[in-house]
Amino acid sequence: MSEQLSKQQIYDRIKATSKDSYILEEMQRLGFWQSGSEPTLSEILIKQEAKVEKELNELLAQDRKFSNREAMILEMRKARMKIAKEKRAETKLNQEKKRLEKAENWKLLQQQQILYLGETVSKGLNVKETNSQILEKYNLPVF
Known part of the structure; x- marks a missing residue:
């Protein structure tokens, strides 16, 4: 120095x-x-x-x-507001993360399964029960 x-x-x-x-x-x-x-x-x-x-x-x-009571109250309010802002930002990030995960899961589901082919076709896509009489009528195998 x-x-x-x-x-x-x-x-x-x-x-x-x-x-x-x-x-x-x-x-x-x-x-x-x-x-x-x-x-x-x-x-x-x-x-x-x-x-x-x-x-x-x-x-x-x-x-x-x-x-100084007013200054102390003002400082406490500022601290609470800062905590609330941080919590709000964290919640926003979590919600955005959940939204992205949901969209990713939906895309994956669309790639793995046929979900919708139109009003007349998709109505029976997820039906697990089979009507063996209708299948036999069209010479289709019963699974």
């Missing part, structure tokens, strides 16, 4: 951790603070303080969010 940071970038880094943590990082980067294999007590304390401060800031932000 030999490049010069802008003021806003420095503020963002301080906001992300803490002022002391930022100063420690800069001192180590510039060589004023030798970082050995084993961290010193002050380094440990600074890092611990940065961690606690970050957690405190998150909790304060959450408290501010929940203290």
Whole structure:
């Protein structure tokens, strides 16, 4: 990080951790603070303080969010609407999948069986019972 940071970038880094943590990082980067294999007590304390401060800031932000009732209700509604949209999209995909499967099964059935040949012919296509007298009349075998 030999490049010069802008003021806003420095503020963002301080906001992300803490002022002391930022100063420690800069001192180590510039060589004023030798970082050995084993961290010193002050380094440990600074890092611990940065961690606690970050957690405190998150909790304060959450408290501010929940203290405003209208904002909380709006956020809950947005979350419910998002879940409903996802569920609706999933249902739509499932229905489309079922429709395609049904169409595929219908095509397969049409290839395997004769389903319709017209009003007069198809009426008796799926009849399993045979009338042996009619078959004998036309000299056809009885199965």
